[in-house]
Amino acid sequence: MIRSLWTAASGMQAQTIQIDIIANNLANVNTSGFKRSRADFQDLLYESLRQPGAASSASTQVPTGIQVGHGTRMVAAQKIFQQGDYQHTQNELDLAIEGEGFFQITQPNGEVAYTRTGAFKLDSEGRIVTSDGFVMEPPLTIPIDSLSVSVGTDGTVSVIQSGQAAGTDVGTIQLARFVNPAGLKSIGRNLFMPTASSGDATIGNPGADSFGTLSQGYLEMSNVSVVDEMVNMITAQRAYEINSKAIQAADEMLQMANGVKR
Amino acid sequence: MSNSMYVAASGSIIQEKRMEIIANNLANVNAVGFKRDRCAFQVPNPEDEARAAETTVQTGLLAKQPFETYTDYNQGPLHATGNPLDLALSGDGFFVVKTPDGEKYTRSGNFVLDAEKNLVTQDGHQVVGQGGPIVVDGAQVTIDETGAVIINGKRAGALKIVDFPKPYALQKDGGGLFKKADDQPEPIAAADVTVNQGFVEGSNINPILEMTEMIETVRGYESYQRIIQFLGEINAKAANEVGRIG
Numbered sequence: 001m002i003r004s005l006w007t008a009a010s011g012m013q014a015q016t017i018q019i020d021i022i023a024n025n026l027a028n029v030n031t032s033g034f035k036r037s038r039a040d041f042q043d044l045l046y047e048s049l050r051q052p053g054a055a056s057s058a059s060t061q062v063p064t065g066i067q068v069g070h071g072t073r074m075v076a077a078q079k080i081f082q083q084g085d086y087q088h089t090q091n092e093l094d095l096a097i098e099g100e101g102f103f104q105i106t107q108p109n110g111e112v113a114y115t116r117t118g119a120f121k122l123d124s125e126g127r128i129v130t131s132d133g134f135v136m137e138p139p140l141t142i143p144i145d146s147l148s149v150s151v152g153t154d155g156t157v158s159v160i161q162s163g164q165a166a167g168t169d170v171g172t173i174q175l176a177r178f179v180n181p182a183g184l185k186s187i188g189r190n191l192f193m194p195t196a197s198s199g200d201a202t203i204g205n206p207g208a209d210s211f212g213t214l215s216q217g218y219l220e221m222s223n224v225s226v227v228d229e230m231v232n233m234i235t236a237q238r239a240y241e242i243n244s245k246a247i248q249a250a251d252e253m254l255q256m257a258n259g260v261k262r
Numbered sequence: 263m264s265n266s267m268y269v270a271a272s273g274s275i276i277q278e279k280r281m282e283i284i285a286n287n288l289a290n291v292n293a294v295g296f297k298r299d300r301c302a303f304q305v306p307n308p309e310d311e312a313r314a315a316e317t318t319v320q321t322g323l324l325a326k327q328p329f330e331t332y333t334d335y336n337q338g339p340l341h342a343t344g345n346p347l348d349l350a351l352s353g354d355g356f357f358v359v360k361t362p363d364g365e366k367y368t369r370s371g372n373f374v375l376d377a378e379k380n381l382v383t384q385d386g387h388q389v390v391g392q393g394g395p396i397v398v399d400g401a402q403v404t405i406d407e408t409g410a411v412i413i414n415g416k417r418a419g420a421l422k423i424v425d426f427p428k429p430y431a432l433q434k435d436g437g438g439l440f441k442k443a444d445d446q447p448e449p450i451a452a453a454d455v456t457v458n459q460g461f462v463e464g465s466n467i468n469p470i471l472e473m474t475e476m477i478e479t480v481r482g483y484e485s486y487q488r489i490i491q492f493l494g495e496i497n498a499k500a501a502n503e504v505g506r507i508g
Contacts, residue, residue: 004278004285011289018292038343040372040384041293043286045436049279050330052431052443064302064332067434068279069286072293075384075437078374080345179399180375182347199377210400239291242469246285249480253281256487257274260494 003070004250010071011243014041017074018236025224033084033117033190034222036229037077044070081181084116084223086215092149093120093128096220099212101175104137104203105130105191112137113191114176114184114201116220128157132189140171153213155206175211176201267493274486276303276329280479283331287467295338295370295438296465298472303329335430338369338466340458346403347373347381350461355423355452356440358390359383365390367424367449370438372462385437391419407456421457424449 018039028034052065086096095118097103102114113134120136123129126144128136142149146159150167155174158167178184183197194201206214280301290296340350349371351357356367366387373389376382381389381396388395391411400413409421426432427447432440442449 004282007282007285007289011285011291014289014292039292041290042370042384042438043290043293043296043434043436046434048433052433062330064330064431065433066279066329066331067299068282068331069290069299069434069436071286071289076374078372078384080343082344179379180377182374183377197377199379235292238469239288242288242291242473243285245473246281246288246476249476250281250285252480253278253483256484260487260490 003068005247007069007071008243008246008250010044010073011246012240014039014072014074015236015240015243017077019233019240021077022229022233022236026226026229029222029224029226029229031117031190031222032087032119032219033115034224035079035081035084035116036222036224037079039074040076040078041072042075044073046070079182079184079186080223082223084220086218087221088217089219090217091119092151092216093122094118094217094219095120095151095173096215096218097175097206097212098215099206099210100181101177101204101206101211102181102192102201104174104176104201105134106137106139107134107191111193112201113187113193114178115190115192117190118214119219130189136173138171138174140173142170143168151214151216153207153215155214172205173214174203175206176203177209177211178202267490270486270489270493274483274490277479277483277486279329281476281483284472284476284479287472288469291465291467291469293370293438293465294372294462295368296467297333297335297338297369297434298465298467299331299434300334301329301331333430333432333434334466336466338463340461341464342461344460345372346405346459347375347398348460348462349373349405349421350458350463351423351455352458352463353452353455354428355425355455356449358422358424358449359387359439360390360395361387361439364441366435366439366441367432368439369463383438387439390422392422393419396421405457405459407458409457423452423455423457425452425455426450 021037021039025036046067046069049066052062054062105113105115107113119131120128122142126142128140140157142159143161145162147162148160151157155172157171158169160167179199183195184192185195187193204211283299283301287298351369359366359368373381375398379397379399381398396411396419402414404412409423410417411419426449431446432442435441
């Protein structure tokens with residue numbers, strides 16, 4: 001009896017985590033470059049009260065046996081790296097990657113993190129930085145007297161300076177790629193860090209292999225689908241409810257057992 | 263003391279076990295590829311009963327557990343996810359995964375890649391292909407209905423999908439895995455199954471059926487408790503009233 005209480009409790013806990021993940025996805029529905037997560041569940045260990053195949057007499061065997069499970073557990077909150085939609089912003093430092101690549105960002109502690117968010121800005125020294133002021137790797141500096149910046153699909157950045165007709169190259173944006181992007185670790189601020197499961201980053205120019213090409217003036221939007229998340233939320237809430245019913249039923253049965261002795 | 267009280271007690275123990283199984287089904291209502299468990303009750307053979315009655319009735323009834331569990335392998339609903347490494351089987355069959363204690367079988371096709379680009383389960387067990395592990399090295403992965411893996415337009419292997427003679431004699435092993443006992447028949451190639459890329463198979467639990475069964479279980483348990491109470495009252499009468507003088 002106690003077991004059904006704990007089994008149903010594991011179901012409620014699992015649904016709580018699922019709602020947490022859905023809430024985070026929905027909170028980031030307008031975060032550019034955000035990748036949604038999905039909770040994956042698995043059943044827990046089974047206790048075999050009676051082994052199938054055990055002898056039930058000298059000449060016969062138990063055909064199926066009795067197995068009682070212990071509930072459910074969350075096994076992964078998998079990041080889904082599906083492409084988000086593109087939004088045309090006309091901002092010359094908004095860059096979207098059409099492909100698998102990631103921008104490289106140097107964090108203040110010197111470590112390189114990776115992001116899909118291409119909403120870049122300039123800092124006081126003219127360097128291309130994220131909204132948090134973290135510098136893009138390789139660092140590119142836009143001269144102060146530039147009139148316009150153009151970024152090619154292959155990552156070449158060129159500027160037109162005042163008094164000059166021809167553009168000047170200032171460098172090339174390089175992208176990173178991972179074997180298994182789902183293995184990346186989110187660290188907030190739209191940044192990801194590599195792990196043993198994602199493998200090390202491969203660096204390359206946009207357009208090569210499957211790094212993807214750059215589109216200037218576009219932003220990749222969040223890949224959260226509100227309708228999907230709402231449906232997930234309904235199923236999670238109802239699953240939570242139904243597990244609470246199982247706890248109530250187990251509780252009622254315990255109460256009856258206690259009522260036998262008066 | 264009457265034997266009926268022990269019969270009622272063993273009946274309530276069975277209802278307790280049944281409740282545990284229902285609770286486990288409900289806890290796994292969102293687990294990918296989960297197959298629900300059901301209880302089957304046996305009517306004891308009167309001859310066996312008579313033989314048991316000659317020996318030790320109480321312990322005999324309790325230990326006998328005239329019920330067993332079996333797994334309902336019916337198809338669960340397919341949910342579209344759009345994730346290229348989510349695979350769902352429609353029809354009878356299992357994916358084969360390599361675990362430290364031998365090959366096991368699963369219907370949970372929400373696979374991922376490990377650091378060596380092998381297709382693995384969420385627990386990191388390798389998915390077995392027809393010629394070793396499935397290595398996904400490339401941007402475009404297509405897995406067709408037969409389980410052939412096509413990477414960047416080139417065939418790069420095929421998933422091993424097996425089936426067993428029915429009724430299945432598999433045991434659940436947790437983590438969405440099934441295992442077969444040593445003396446059970448070897449797996450055969452699955453004939454009537456298709457692989458659906460970008461889908462996961464949901465749990466095959468029907469909440470309405472589980473709720474109905476739960477009501478039945480609680481009420482069945484209540485009936486047994488009433489019988490025990492009633493028998494207790496009879497015993498009290500026998501002890502206190504029948505034997506009273508004057």
